[in-house]
Amino acid sequence: MLDGDTLYVGGDFTSVGGLTRNRLVKIDVTGNSGQGTVDSSFAPNVNGYVYTIAIDDNHVYFGGVFTTVNGSASRQICKVKKTDGTFASDWSVATRFVNGTVRVISILSDNNLYVGGSYLQTYAGTSISNSFVKLSKSGSIISFSMPAGLVDPANSSSYWSSILEIDNQLYLARSRTDVSAPVNFLKGSNNLTSLVLDSAFTGTVAGISGGTSQQVFYSNGLNLFVGLTADSGTYNGGAVNHQHAISKATGAVVELQADTTAPTVTLSSSVANAGSTSQSPVSMTATFSETVTGFTVGDITVTGGSASNFTGSGSSYTFSVTPSGQGSISVSIGSGVCQDLFGNSNTASSSYSFTYDSVQPTVSLSSTTSSGSAVNSSPVLVTATFSEAVTGFVAGDVTAFNATISGFSGSGTTYSFSVTPSGQGAVSVSIGSGVCQDAAGNMNQASAPFQFTYDTIQPSVTISSLVSSGGFVSAGPVSMTATFSEPVTGFTSQDLSLGNCSLSNFSGSGTTYTFDLLPANDGEVTVLIPAGVCQDSAGNTNTASGSYSFTMDSLAPSVVLSSLTVLNGGSVSTGPVSMAATFSEAVTGFTSEDITVTNGSVSSFSGSGGSYLFSVAPSSEGLVSVLIGSGVCQDSAGNNNAASSTFSFTFDSVAPTVTISAVNAETGAAVLSGSVIAQIALVITASFSEAVTGVLAGDFSVSGGAVSSFTDLGGGQYSIRLTPSQDGQMSISLPAGAAQDLAGNNSGASGTLTFTVETPSQDAPVATMAQGSVAARAPL
Structure with a gap:
């Protein structure tokens, strides 16, 4: 019994591939190299012959002639796990059939077991008839009615050999060694609770020579095929050799002649021959011109892949082809790998090929303007280049930011379109994923964004320094900075217009440049960047800077x-x-x-x-x-x-003092205040305590005399001539404030000199004066 890539084999053996295996073995036939691998985990121990096997998703059901499984009582039928051959948890290992032989187990559409054989009379203590019983998958009996009048295989030399459900009809066949049984084939309406014979369908084998007969059913949609172990015989009066066909409807013989035509085979798939696909695996069908046997997955030749999931019978088989990699895959069936019911070997199929392509097409965007750059002209022509030819790509599949798309054209791998910016700034164009597909149906991957900056604005520039424009410096050089509104290229030291200075240490890039100005002379220093000396990444040339000036002043303020x-x-x-x-x-x-x-x-x-x-x-x-x-x-x-x-x-806040004195104008002898003098002139000297100014002749206060000949003697001394006016009293003084010292202090008042003027008589004696005094003049 084949289950995908696993083959379950029963019989009468105790060793397989050098491993102990008692009457039941599980073989891995993956790769179909003709040499299977015995499963090391599956090792049930059956003490007698295994004739039949049925499988479902998780379990193996088998029958034959045995009394124990895995050392426990289990007669003629058992259920074990697929994984390791141990008893299924829902299957009792108690005695099932008391005697007899299980020849066939079938699992039909109601998911129950239909069991037949010979000499099967008692199951789990319950009597059964006709060596046939219907069981649940846990092994309990399910009621099922058989028609009356059947020859019970328990009472003859035959046994039930086949139980099939075809087109909702139940077919049973039995083998026999005698020729007395009236019926060998049964057909009934199938409600799977009873068997009601179809009166239109009868079939009896008779006149068989050379041994027993074995009926095995195959369906080709119209007929049943019956194989005989005997060389010849009759069926419903017709001669047959080895195998023959009878109608599924009536049981009448429909094919008696020999078949010498080799079966042909055609490969087909939902993927067209010579087409492409992105799916894996690819489902394929092998359709033979007639029913064949012996066709296995190993008979399929796959270049660039492998075949699996093989299933089918008769004339139709399906399998999956899994590509081993990208590229061309070819599938073919060689000649002589299987036979029809008459032993004719098949002819080879035509090669069926397709391309396996699971790689999504990629797309890149390009232009004469590189992505990430700037432009000052519009529109920009962009090219979309796919890694392989695609279909379904239209202008609406292009996503644009700050732009519109026009002028779309192209096919296959190459498309072009124009991008017109909507305004200044960043412009982005991209193609999303899944907007078009290659020949295999793979949807495209998204492109990387293609970006550029649309810039028609000229870069501006300002000049700055720690010395403010219009300011002053006392020494050079003066560090300056030129700052552009955006990065520029082509700006050099020769682009600067200079006045009354020289330039050095020029450096910078992008938006910022620095340089030093060394004033040539004291006075105004100017620097200017003219328009058009450099450009931004879009090619826009700069506007002129404002003039920057400062004054060079190296003189210290006095x-x-x-x-x-x-x-x-x-x-x-x-x-x-x-x-x-x-x-x-x-x-x-x-x-x-x-x-x-x-x-x-x-x-x-x-x-x-x-x-x-x-x-x-x-x-x-x-x-x-x-x-x-x-x-x-x-x-x-x-x-x-x-x-x-x-x-x-x-x-100097001290007022100057002054003293006055008198001397005889003629003799120079001192004349004291209070003296009596003759009519003589006196020289009055005013002596100040410090140098003064402002002394005048009129400043003297004189009584009885007249002043003349005022003289500045220097050193704070002044003289004036005092001449008596008449006899009598004569006085002189210098009032306060008559003079000022250099600080402006007014002088104090002097003392007053007083004299008595007398004209002496001629005969009067002359008074004798003390030394140093002036004698009065004697009267005339």
Whole structure:
């Protein structure tokens, strides 16, 4: 019994292929090389002859003449597992048939067992008739009625040899060695609960010589074929040799002549001959011109694959062809591998070939513009190239982002179309999976996206630096950066337009470039990038940058100290003194702490740019000096200032004092205040305690005399000539405020000199004066 690639064999043997196997063996016939492999796991132990085998999905049913299986009682029939030959769990191993022989077990469409043989009278303690019983798969009896009048094989030398269900009709046949049995073939309507004989169908074998006869049924759709072990005989009065055909409907002989025609065979499949397929395995059918025997899967020659799942009988067989790889597969059946019922060997089939192609066609997108690049023109022509010819590919199968498709054409492996961007930016084109197929029906794989950037905008550029445009620097070089709105190529140092400078250290790529500018002279430095000197990836040339300028200033700012109150080197009598610091240019960072004052302090600081005001309050009498050191502030270029000259003045808040004295204008002798003098001129000297200014002749207060000949003697001394006007009292003094010292302090008042002027008589004696005094003139 063949079950796919597994063959179950029963008989009267105890060894197969060097392995102990008692009357039942399982052989793997995969590959059909003519040498099967005994299954090492399946080893039931049967102590008697096995005549018949039936199988289902999981079990093996077998019958014969035996009393034990696997060492336990089981008479004439048993059920074991396919895997290892052990008892099925639902099958009792108790005694079944008391005696007799099981010759045939058939599993029909109701999924039950139909069992026949000879001398079968008792089953599991229940009497049976006609050596026939219907069982469930667990071994229990199912009621089944047989027609009356049958010759029971238990009471004759024949036995039931075949139980078939054909076209919903039940056929039974039995073998015999005697010729007295009236019926050898039975046909009945099959409701599988009873057998009602078909009166139109009768058949009797008689006159057989040379031994027993064996009826075996084969169906070709119209007839039953009966094989005889005897050389000749009669059937319904007709002579037969070895085998003959009878009608399934009436049992009448329909074929008596000898058949010398070799059976032919045709291969067919749902895959057309010389066609292509992506499916595996491929179902195929071998159709013979008549019923044949001996045809097995090993008789099928497959180039580029293997055959399996073989099934069939009579004239029709099906099998599966599994390709071993991609490419051409050919299938053929050689001559002489099987025979018809009359022993004629078959002729060879024609070769049936097809191409196995399970590889999905791939597709790549290309253009004169490479994927990932940028363009500034439209439309872009794109080509779709498939790995093999496809059908069903149309413009609607192209997916476009930010674009439309037009101008679609092509066939086979190559298609082209135009991509028109809808706007600036990324454009993507792709072909999805499953939109077309190759000759084998394989749907295509998706393409990788083809992408480009649509860019018609010119790149702009700005120039920047840590030095702001319009700013100042004190030294070079100055580092500069040129930043483009997008990556560009072709930009070099020669593309820069320079004014009052030279360029060095140029580097960069993409969007950012750096370079240094070295000013040639103090003054304005300019740099400009003209339009059209470089381009973006789409080929758009740049627009011009704005002009970037700064001023080179290498001169340190100078500063001058001044005051509206006092001159440098002058004096003041009051404080604080208002001062101004005037820089040669605007500076930053200048504060009151940057002013150095000796003998004074700074307050009221204000100002910005190049002008600052502050007050200096002297700490004490004497010299006050003011200085601004170098490096305390910077101009816009960062140059530190140079130091100022020292501004100094004297703080003097003490009023100058003055004393006056008199001498005889003629003799130079001192004349003391309170003296009596003659009508003589005196020289009055005013001596100040410090240098003063502003002293005039009119500043003297004179009584009884007149002044003349005012002289600045220097060193704070002044002289004036005092001449009496008449006899009597004469006085002179210098009032307060008559003069000012260098600090502006008003002088104090002098003391008053008084004299008595007398004209002496001529005979009056001349008074004798103390030494150093002036004698009065004697009267005339």
